Amino acid sequence: MDIGYLGPKGSFTHSAACSYFSSGNLISYASLVQLIDARMNKQIDYAMVPVENTIEGSVLPTIDGIYQTLPTIQGELVLPIAQQLMVHKNHQDHWQKATLICSHPQALAQSQVFIRDHMPHAEIEQMASTTLGAKKVADQPEEIYAAIGPKMAAKEYDLVIVEENIQSVANNETRFWLLGDEPIAADLIFVQQKATLIVDLPMDRPGALYHLLEIFAKAKINLTKIESRPQKTRLGDYFFIIDLEVPEDVSILESALKQLDGQSFPFNLIGNYPTYRKP
Amino acid sequence: MDIGYLGPKGSFTHSAACSYFSSGNLISYASLVQLIDARMNKQIDYAMVPVENTIEGSVLPTIDGIYQTLPTIQGELVLPIAQQLMVHKNHQDHWQKATLICSHPQALAQSQVFIRDHMPHAEIEQMASTTLGAKKVADQPEEIYAAIGPKMAAKEYDLVIVEENIQSVANNETRFWLLGDEPIAADLIFVQQKATLIVDLPMDRPGALYHLLEIFAKAKINLTKIESRPQKTRLGDYFFIIDLEVPEDVSILESALKQLDGQSFPFNLIGNYPTYRKP
Numbered sequence: 037m038d039i040g041y042l043g044p045k046g047s048f049t050h051s052a053a054c055s056y057f058s059s060g061n062l063i064s065y066a067s068l069v070q071l072i073d074a075r076m077n078k079q080i081d082y083a084m085v086p087v088e089n090t091i092e093g094s095v096l097p098t099i100d101g102i103y104q105t106l107p108t109i110q111g112e113l114v115l116p117i118a119q120q121l122m123v124h125k126n127h128q129d130h131w132q133k134a135t136l137i138c139s140h141p142q143a144l145a146q147s148q149v150f151i152r153d154h155m156p157h158a159e160i161e162q163m164a165s166t167t168l169g170a171k172k173v174a175d176q177p178e179e180i181y182a183a184i185g186p187k188m189a190a191k192e193y194d195l196v197i198v199e200e201n202i203q204s205v206a207n208n209e210t211r212f213w214l215l216g217d218e219p220i221a222a223d224l225i226f227v228q229q230k231a232t233l234i235v236d237l238p239m240d241r242p243g244a245l246y247h248l249l250e251i252f253a254k255a256k257i258n259l260t261k262i263e264s265r266p267q268k269t270r271l272g273d274y275f276f277i278i279d280l281e282v283p284e285d286v287s288i289l290e291s292a293l294k295q296l297d298g299q300s301f302p303f304n305l306i307g308n309y310p311t312y313r314k315p
Numbered sequence: 316m317d318i319g320y321l322g323p324k325g326s327f328t329h330s331a332a333c334s335y336f337s338s339g340n341l342i343s344y345a346s347l348v349q350l351i352d353a354r355m356n357k358q359i360d361y362a363m364v365p366v367e368n369t370i371e372g373s374v375l376p377t378i379d380g381i382y383q384t385l386p387t388i389q390g391e392l393v394l395p396i397a398q399q400l401m402v403h404k405n406h407q408d409h410w411q412k413a414t415l416i417c418s419h420p421q422a423l424a425q426s427q428v429f430i431r432d433h434m435p436h437a438e439i440e441q442m443a444s445t446t447l448g449a450k451k452v453a454d455q456p457e458e459i460y461a462a463i464g465p466k467m468a469a470k471e472y473d474l475v476i477v478e479e480n481i482q483s484v485a486n487n488e489t490r491f492w493l494l495g496d497e498p499i500a501a502d503l504i505f506v507q508q509k510a511t512l513i514v515d516l517p518m519d520r521p522g523a524l525y526h527l528l529e530i531f532a533k534a535k536i537n538l539t540k541i542e543s544r545p546q547k548t549r550l551g552d553y554f555f556i557i558d559l560e561v562p563e564d565v566s567i568l569e570s571a572l573k574q575l576d577g578q579s580f581p582f583n584l585i586g587n588y589p590t591y592r593k594p
Contacts, residue, residue, distance in 0.1 A: 093375065093545045114550065207549040245541065246532040249525035260551065262524065263543050266372045270486040271393065272539065 038063055040071050040080040046167040046185070046192035052113050052212040053084040054188075055314055056222045072101035075215050082110070082216035088261075089117065089210045092142060098213075099265055102234070102306065103275055107215040109232055109307025111222060115314065117210050119147050119184050119203040122170060122195040124177045131182060131198045134158050138169035139184035143203075147184050150202035158182065170195055213307075224312035229282040230260065231289065235296075235303040236267065236275050245276070248301060255292040257283060282308055317342055319350050319359040325446040325464070325471035331392050331491040332363040333467075334593055335501045351380035354494050361389070361495035367540075368396065368489045371421060377492075378544055381513070381585065382554055386494040388511055388586025390501060394593065396489050398426050398463050398482040401449060401474040403456045410461055410477045413437050417448035418463035422482075426463050429481035437461065449474055492586075503591035508561040509539065510568065514575075514582040515546070515554050524555070527580060534571040536562060561587055 039057055042049040043064025053062055063080060065071035075083035086095045123131045137144070137151065138161040144151070151158070163169040166185030173183045174193035183195065190197050214220070237244050252259060258281045267273040282289055289308075296303055318336055321328040322343025332341055342359060344350035354362035365374045402410045416423070416430065417440040423430070430437070442448040445464030452462040453472035462474065469476050493499070516523050531538060537560045546552040561568055568587075575582055 088545075088550065090545060090550050091547050096372065205547070209550050211550065243528075243532045245538070246525070246528035249522075249528060253522045253525040259524070261543070261553070264541060266367075266369060268370050268484070271367065271369050271488050271490065274540070 037061065037082070038080040039082045039084065040065050040074050041084040042068055042071055042086060044165055044167040046170065046189040047165060048115065048117060048186055048210060049084055049086050049212065051186060051188050052086075052115055055115065055224065056084065056111065056113055056214060056312075058223065068095070068097040068101055072098070072105055072107070072215070075107055076105040081218075082214055082220070083107070085213055085215060087112075087211045087213050090208050091146065091205060094263055096265070099263070099277060102215075103265065103277070106234070106304055106306055108217060109213045109309045110216045110219050111214040111309050112230060112311035113212045113214070113222070113224065113313075114209050114227075114311070115212065117146075117203070117208045118186070118201045119143050120187055120190060120197045121147075121150070121182055121184055121199040121202050122173065122190040122197050123180070123182050124173055125194075125196045126177055127180050128196040128198055130180065134180045134182040136161055136179070136181045137184060138163050138172050138181065140164070140166045140169065143169075143184045146203040146205065146208060149204045150199070154199075155182070167192065219309075221310065222312050225315055227311045227313055229308065230311050231280055231282050231308040232306050233278045233280070233303050234275055234306055235278065235301055237264075237301070244301070247299060248276075248296065251292050251295045251299075252280065255283075255288050257281065257289060257292055316340065316361070317359040318361045318363060319344050319353050320363040321347055321350055321365060323444055323446040325449065325468040326444060327394065327396060327465055327489060328363055328365055328491065330465060330467050331365075331394055334394065334503065335363065335390065335392055335493060335591075337502065347374070347376040347380055351377070351384055351386070351494070354386055355384040360497075361493055361499070362386070364492055364494060366391075366490045366492050369487050370425065370484060373542055375544070378542070378556060381494075382544065382556070385513070385583055385585055387496060388492045388588045389495045389498050390493040390588050391509060391590035392491045392493070392501070392503065392592070393488050393506075393590070394491065396425075396482070396487045397465070397480045398422050399466055399469060399476045400426075400429070400461055400463055400478040400481050401452065401469040401476050402459070402461045403452055404473075404475045405456055406459045407475040407477055409459065413459045413461040415440055415458070415460045416463060417442050417451050417460065419443070419445045419448065422463045425482040425484065425487060428483045429478070433478075434461070446471065498588075500589065501591050504594055506590045506592055508587065509590050510559055510561050510587040511585050512557045512559070512582050513554055513585055514557065514580055516543075516580070523580070526578060527555075527575065530571050530574045530578075531559065534562075534567050536560065536568060536571055
């Protein structure tokens with residue numbers, strides 16, 4: 037079984053794939069476009085993609101790629117995102133003297149209070165990923181360099197974590213989706229069953245969104261997220277991606293979808309899937 | 316009168332500021348965070364900010380900065396976004412031989428079909444702005460380099476436009492908002508009067524969005540855009556930014572807002588403003 041993830045090795049999405057699958061062949065992809073295309077072309081059985089982060093909001097290349105390729109979501113996993121400060125083992129006793137901190141801009145932003153308080157004189161180098169930051173530190177052991185990233189990045193490049201959980205926001209989490217043709221359960225904590233819809237809703241059809249939400253409100257189906265994105269044709273044409281809690285009596289959802297159909301909303305149900313957390 | 320814009324000089328936002336104001340002191344800011352903060356601290360009278368593009372969707376640093384600082388929108392301007400191919404005048408007759416094309420990733424993406432068809436062998440260099448690409452071309456006249464960007468960038472750096480409107484999407488447009496304390500009309504084509512609301516809507520209040528939309532649907536007020544963004548506290552807490560057409564009888568809007576208040580939705584009206592196009 038081939039499982040693609042947004043790499044490089046040691047990334048948060050790699051962590052998500054490792055948590056979901058206890059076996060299988062994990063394949064790193066350099067970009068979300070390449071990863072989602074590989075799934076569409078059936079070069080891989082599953083793709084693990086980041087969908088939303090507490091701070092950054094939706095991962096737009098994922099949302100746009102899903103709109104274009106309409107894959108099926110087979111599972112959701114929510115992981116806490118913690119940033120670790122890591123150095124080469126030669127420097128673990130004097131990491132405060134680091135002259136350079138290399139990491140992804142998001143990880144740097146999440147750790148800025150720590151940096152300001154503990155390493156105000158270090159230069160900052162923005163890298164394309166946290167893992168590339170760790171690689172740079174590992175490649176130049178003679179320099180006192182530090183990287184910020186996930187635990188797996190330290191493990192991957194044999195660095196020592198000298199300060200744990202340096203990110204500023206306590207509840208920093210990322211949601212991941214597993215895309216694939218076949219349902220596959222994970223040995224994790226089941227939270228709830230969710231479903232996701234994509235609906236084209238031009239804004240020049242007044243009240244369309246209201247009528248759509250009315251169907252779900254009357255069926256007492258709870259929406260957990262609703263987001264609009266441009267169709268990329270002209271300003272004012274949007275699609276909506278809607279996550280909802282699947283009712284225990286699934287016929288309630290089926291009946292709501294039938295009503296949607298009756299109102300001629302062009303929509304796609306792109307998954308009815310379990311959501312998980314790690315133990 | 317001091318008007319800040321997202322720079323550098325020659326950027327599309329600079330164009331927007333020049334179109335809106337025939338006089339005034341234009342001040343370039345390097346980032347949207349700095350620009351929006353300068354307006355909040357009243358260091359400038361107005362700030363011109365990009366809000367939404369046909370291809371890229373919402374400009375998230377603008378939306379998030381507006382949520383945090385709650386400025387007042389005094390006007391909206393929609394500009395077509397056209398990309399021009401420009402070179403140093405020494406090379407205007409043999410621009411096809413350019414060895415390097417430098418531009419912002421968005422402009423490069425919008426022009427990729429042209430590049431593939433006409434300059435497949437040129438190297439690509441991603442720059443932080445289209446203007447910096449033009450500057451690089453101007454700084455090295457001995458090299459056959461090309462830049463892609465707006466007309467103003469060519470003017471600013473005395474480059475020659477050798478191919479016009481090379482972007483792939485015909486209706487590529489960007490919306491800009493003018494933020495400030497005082498209304499100010501522009502000598503442009505008036506399109507319509509719009510208003511913008513920001514509403515906190517935690518998703519664990521089921522049906523909240525439906526009840527909000529119901530108020531506007533029953534008042535026959537047309538929404539032109541609705542977007543959710545994270546509150547950045549925990550997954551599942553969102554705010555919505557809603558653009559609507561102001562009815563000719565403005566008391567209809569006032570009565571809808573009173574009903575919103577009555578349902579204890581925490582909201583802010585952040586502008587009731589004219590929208591413009593260029594002649």
